[in-house]
Amino acid sequence: MLCDKYKEALIEAAASGAALPVPVREHVDICADCQASIVAEKMLFAAIDSSLHERANSKCRGSFASRVETALNKQPKSQRAIAPAWALATATAILACMVFGAQAFRQHIRHPQVTAGAEPKLAQANLRLSKPEIARKGLSIGKALPNHHPRNTQPDLHVVREPEVLVPPDEREAFAKFVAGSQQTQGLAQALLHQAPAKEDSFPLELIQIAQLEIKPLESQDDEQGRVEK
């Protein structure tokens, strides 16, 4: 009965490997049963640690790395993740809304009197309002005036087309590399060609002031000239 009191402390000490608290140690010193208990608990924890170590440190086969590499080679080149079904469904719904919205908008433009309903009356009434009235009623000019969207019926003839060049097949990669390199350095080249903006405010430079300047006659030079004349 007395030993049960110390059971938990014995297990904790065996689990952590820490020293026993003084009252527990005093009891263990005189109790053979608890001595056997703590030895058995320590043995159990050692066996647990040993089993854990064995289970966690299994060596992988040498062929594993090559197996993974083979699987990697089979991966598709574009690494775009496959969109989940919900993402596809959402995208489809948004697209459908956009299509219907665009159709409704076109109809509205073609037949404003059909789709607008009571709007023209409101618009006309608003047109008669003066500017202070519009401001007072909280109406914007855009809202007050009827919408007018002149549609561009001409097809867009400015099709941007990328230039094409003829290169030998074996120089294709080198050419692509060259173009990529030139694209990378394009920004740098542009930066070099552009004139640097004047930054007078950011770096105020003061004029150099020389307090006193003493000018001495060049005696030695005169002497040398005199010697040459002689």
Place this chain on the structure above:
Amino acid sequence: MQELVLIQPIRAAEEWGREAAQAAKRREFEERLAECGPLAYRVARSVLRNDADAEDVAQEALLRAYRRFDGLRDAQRFRGWLVRIVFRLALDRARSAKRREVRETEWAQPARRPAPATAEELAASSEFQAHFDRALDALPDKLRLVLLLAAMEGHTLEEVAAMLGLPIGTVKSRLFAGRKKLAEKLQCYVTSTKKR
């Protein structure tokens, strides 16, 4: 006369850039693979206790890691992510395997066996091993992962904490709790040892 091909320079440059980036990614990933491949295998093996299954799971996790490598270039983050994904995949596989075969969960004290003299003898006994495996499998996942990672060679508790993104104190408490729970489930061996 030499044959010429018609190419669009900008598109060709973009393609080349993509391929170069892909090759760089592949090289970097192979470095990580050499470093973390055995770790992935060991985590899977420690959960599944089967070489073939462990290889399958580790490979699957590594392929997933490759697909998401752009966001996981930081080595420490990569290790942590890999460990978690391997562990989860291994658990899924273990559970599906468990569903297929009904295991006998016998926790009763084994009848009349010679008591082992040392911890090594105890650990080596097949009966203890079977009980130990079942006890470990029954542990909560978060305790089990910490126990296994801490038991792996070359892992300090700080490394385990960094890998799992946990404070060191949490790792220590989980380690302590995990070992204690295992000991509770294997108490029958303490009783039998005492009786010697």
